[in-house]
Amino acid sequence: MNKPVKQHLIDPEICIRCYTCEMTCPVGAILHDENNVVVDVDKCEFCMDCIPVCPTGSIDEWRVVKTPYSVEEQLSWSELPPQDEMDGEEADTSVEALDDEIAKLLADAHQGAGGKPKAPASAAKPTVNMYNLARPVTARVQGNYRLTSADSDTDIRHIILDFQGQPFPVLEGQSLGIIAPGTDAEGKAHLPRLYSVSSPRDGERPNFNNVSLTVKREAQGLCSNYVCDLKMGDEVRVTGPFGSTFLMPDDPDARLLMICTGTGSAPMRSFTMRRQRARGSKGGEMVLFFGARSPDTLPYFGPLNKVPDRVLRKHMVFSRIQGAPKEYVQDRLLTEEEAVAEMLQDPATHIYVCGLRGMEEGVEKAMTTIAETFGVQWASLRDQMRGEGRYHVETY
């Protein structure tokens, strides 16, 4: 049996046939006829020179295949074939990313219970792997603001990166990598550390080519300390974007049930801002369950409270308030059992769980109890939602 190989393809539905990629390719692996622009698998050396020059992102398509598609086949396509299901781990880890380390990390983060992650049917098409360790893009720091109160031990920062004239198309729910300067003990460049983008697709500031991140300083964290200490104007090497399933539905009527802890709030902020900018207070309901130790360690506590309830129903849950019992997001899900049960029964509902790995088990248990109230087994409802691209997990 053939060993699966990663094949570079071009999306014929998006490509505008400008042939810039063909002119850029140093090994003549890209060619076209009157129908399509295609990549010859026998010549492509994965140098990635063609990726940043493509104005549409159509160049950034990858499939893991047992038998590569021939040039003739590709020239006849009007749309890309889906990724074939393949047995074993090889297919699971490599479909969406060129950088195997990052692919594995994200596949693991999106694992959750209930099978393979899937993007919502109406999600916009994500661009992935435009920049990698060998060819990062340089962004400039536009801002670095502390989100937690000055006297709190927890230092969580809102970092704004500006890509200036360079393309960096990113969707809500995607991540980017940051390469800390210097080398590791073996003299190799540090691998990029992943951070979820916390701004919407049209920029932290609308129509500016910038993104924001939510980063917590970890005592021994090589990259988190580097990022949290960045100054305005500093240059940062960035890879990505990454992630093709933890995305929000573009369907304006979709309802979002968002459950997060700590810095896992990053994608929830980007979802909320996207909806607010695109739909104002119209569109499907959004409900947020957000767990932190105390209000002064909860990122975006002030701004979140200003988002009106008709746009976002908020449940801020605190585990370490003196004199109050410890409460986790899963406890509050149970307190709000009736409202959650109603959302679970609505086929327009999408669930997002993001944050600490440990929260998954608690959320699963709470959902099991809640689903029982309307006579359904959570495991089968969850698997169905996952298969329909309506159940998304990102935990580390």
Ligand code: NAP
């Ligand atoms: P944290 O401050 O350590 O914890 C946040 C809250 O979660 C606390 O109230 C904590 O309670 C509670 N918690 C602890 N164990 C729990 C459990 N089993 N179930 C439910 N709640 C629980 O969180 P953090 O340091 O910000 O970590 C967030 C996680 O999100 C990290 O693992 C990070 O890697 C991940 N993440 C980050 C991003 C990003 O863009 N930055 C994106 C995705 C995921 P107690 O401590 O009082 O027990």
